[in-house]
Amino acid sequence: MDKTNPEKAVKELTMLLMYLTRFNGRGHLGSDLDMSWKGYDFDIISELDEEDYIRQGSRRSKSVVITDEGMKLSRELLAKYNILDWK
Template sequence: MKDQIDELTLLLLYLTSFTDDYGLGEGQRSWKGYPFESLNELNENKYIVGSKRSKSVHLTEDGIKQAQELMKKYNIENEK
């Protein structure tokens, strides 16, 4: 069950993400109102990066690709 929670957390981060210019270019960012255990796991898998003090995280290229694969897995249409 934990794996599914992590997958769905990544998918929600992606679906609620927005484009943000963080000074070095643009990146996908999302608010991190999700379980810390899942966020820590996604960070360890290098799908997201961000400071523990920040209220949002950046989605990495690998995180975006994985989220797009999860959209296919869960039959969710991409509206981004």
């Protein structure tokens, strides 16, 4: 198995932690949103936002929305790191 470089691992594990600690929030249009708190490295948060895995909206907000692509990536990362998903 190939080793993952530290920078990539931090990014992947941040995405995984946001996925595993997500909560359901209601959007201003009444839609369900998978959200997570922003308590992670701001540079990583910005990279994930630029890659459309999350949306942080205002830089001052304390939470992010996990996009459909972010949910898909997170599930792939669960398999990569051999972590069970919530039931």
